[in-house]
Amino acid sequence: MPVTYTAHNPGSAIAVFPALVGLYAVVYAEPPYNEGPEQVVGFANGLPAETQRPGFTLVAADDAGGLVGAAYGWTMPAGRWWTRADTEPPAHVRNADKFAVMEWVVHPDRRGEGIGAELMRRLLDGRSEPWATLASNPAAPARAIYQRAGWQQVGGSAMPDGTPMHLLLLPLSAAPVQRC
Template sequence: MLTYHSVARDEAHQVFDALEDLYAIVYAEPPYSEGPEQVARFREGLPEETTRPGFRLVTATDGTLLLGAAYGWTMATGTWWSRATEDPPPEIRDADKFAVMEWMVHPSHRRQGIGAELMRRLLAGRSEQYATLASNPVSAARRMYKRTGWQQVGTSALSWGPTMDLLVLPLQLRPTA
């Protein structure tokens, strides 16, 4: 039975192994084609991610199997993605934003609404004016973001990967969970 969980910051470490496994499966697929080095970098960063202001993690499980996860944290007023090639419009830069760092669904469970429900729960009740995320421009996820209202406001140049599209979604009118 599919169950969604909001994982408390101080309990997030309990799902790190499952998050690492899911990440390895999701990002092994094209266009990402990530391997052990990228998976290790993801895992190493998890403890710091949980210390960020406004951190929230939502998971979808079937028994003990992690089928999906989404997490992020607050990007404060006046800040933007560190590797952005341009600044966003002032109304975005000068507002608190919720930075979605990961949004993953196991390939065998896609197109069942799990990802949409994860994002709905992740963003529900947020006080920030916008959500923001970085997306590979040639990924299937990028096309889904466009269909669901995310708008591109810039790009980010990564030294270890492709140039990413920086997207935003207004939150002030979003329903709560």
């Protein structure tokens, strides 16, 4: 089925949230996440606050059957980094605005079609921040996809439940040439 991509600002994203919560429930029920209803409710309850972050943008991928993928994030301002990070990023990264990718999900039945890559391309295209960053579970299959797409690990972290995470960084077109 053909896929339509739509970028959303905080006002228009709210209409996507019910479908996004449903997609989140499907994706995060899979191993290694194994999330259940409690985590899904927590995700749903946190979405309105996410739209209040500076630079919030959501890109949705729909086909005739509904939402098949989505990615969203917001600007992490200069001087800020991931709260539970075990190391600091290089100074030139910390001292710059970064685009923090908070979710990047594709329905399991639609993976391998390039939907995820197109979501990320559209989400990051034209961003003013020189870097994009995200946290990834190292046990998730997506972690290898991020590495192939050029994301570099710059540290680690842990979720409140203790799940280890890799903190990844991707230079965007405005990024300085320095390597991490």
